[in-house]
Amino acid sequence: MENILLQIPSNTAVISALTKSQLIFTSFWFWASLIEFIVIILLIIKLKKRKSNLSFAELTKDKIKSSKDLHIDMDNLMNSIGGSKDLYKELSRLCHPDKFINKPEQKIAEEIFQEISRHKRNYEKLALLRERAKSELNINFKN
Amino acid sequence: MWYKIIVIADWFGEMAERNKLVRDFNKAAKNAFIAGISPTLLETKITLGESAFRHAFSKFLGGGFRIKALSGRPMEKSELIEVGKVVLDNEELVRKLISLGWDTLEVHDSQGFRGCK
Numbered sequence: 001m002e003n004i005l006l007q008i009p010s011n012t013a014v015i016s017a018l019t020k021s022q023l024i025f026t027s028f029w030f031w032a033s034l035i036e037f038i039v040i041i042l043l044i045i046k047l048k049k050r051k052s053n054l055s056f057a058e059l060t061k062d063k064i065k066s067s068k069d070l071h072i073d074m075d076n077l078m079n080s081i082g083g084s085k086d087l088y089k090e091l092s093r094l095c096h097p098d099k100f101i102n103k104p105e106q107k108i109a110e111e112i113f114q115e116i117s118r119h120k121r122n123y124e125k126l127a128l129l130r131e132r133a134k135s136e137l138n139i140n141f142k143n
Numbered sequence: 144m145w146y147k148i149i150v151i152a153d154w155f156g157e158m159a160e161r162n163k164l165v166r167d168f169n170k171a172a173k174n175a176f177i178a179g180i181s182p183t184l185l186e187t188k189i190t191l192g193e194s195a196f197r198h199a200f201s202k203f204l205g206g207g208f209r210i211k212a213l214s215g216r217p218m219e220k221s222e223l224i225e226v227g228k229v230v231l232d233n234e235e236l237v238r239k240l241i242s243l244g245w246d247t248l249e250v251h252d253s254q255g256f257r258g259c260k
Contacts (some may be wrong), residue, residue: 074171082181
C-alpha cells in the first residue's frame with residue numbers, strides 16, 4: 001500500500017483516507033468491538049427490564065426522602081375527632097339503602113353506604129360523601 | 144468516623160421530626176378548640192410508653208404518644224376510646240408514628256390518672 005501511495009503523490013490524501021476507512025471496516029477488531037458493544041447494550045436493556053419488574057422498583061431514593069416531608073392533615077384529624085361521629089350518624093340514617101328499595105337510586109345508595117361505613121371516622125371523606133348523596137340521591141340535609 | 148456522624152445526624156433528624164409532629168398536633172388541636180370545631184382541648188406529650196407494646200423501632204424511654212383531653216369535665220371511657228379510634232383509623236398517621244418510634248397510644252382525661260392505652 002505504501003508503495004502505491006508513493007507512486008501517485010497528487011492523490012495521496014484521498015487514497016490514504018480510503019485505505020484507512022477500508023482498513024477499519026475489514027479489520028477483525030472493529031467487528032469484534034461492535035459485537036461486544038451490541039451485547040453490552042442488550043444486557044443493559046435486559047437489566048433495566050428486570051429492575052422494572054421488581055415490586056420495589058418504584059421506591060427511588062428521592063421518593064423515600066420525600067416521604068419524610070409527608071404532610072399529615074391535622075385539621076382533618078381534629079375535625080374527625082370533633083364531628084365525624086355526628087356526621088356518620090346523620091349520613092348512615094339518611095343514606096341507608098333500605099330507604100331506596102325498588103327505586104333507581106338503590107344501587108348508588110348501597111355504594112355510598114359502603115363508602116360511609118369504610119370512612120366512618122374520616123371527616124373529610126364523609127363530607128365528600130355528603131355532597132355526593134346530595135347530588136345523586138337528592139337528599140336534603142338540615143345544614 | 145463518617146458513619147458515626149451520619150448516625151448521630153439521623154438520630155437528631157428523627158428527634159426533630161418527632162417533635163415537629165407533636166407540635167403540629169398541638170397547634171391543630173388548639174386552633175380546632177378556638178374555632179369551636181372540637182369540644183375539648185387536646186394536648187400531646189411524649190411519654191415512656193408500655194413495655195408490653197414494644198416493637199423493633201421503639202424509641203427507648205420515648206415510645207408513648209399521650210393525648211390528654213382537657214375537657215373541663217371528666218370524660219367517659221367511651222369518649223376516650225373514640226378519640227383513640229379516630230387516631231388509629233388515620234393510616235398515614237399510624238404509619239408515621241410507628242416509623243418514628245412510638246409504640247403506645249395513650250388517651251388521658253384531664254383529671255386523675257384515668258386513661259386508655
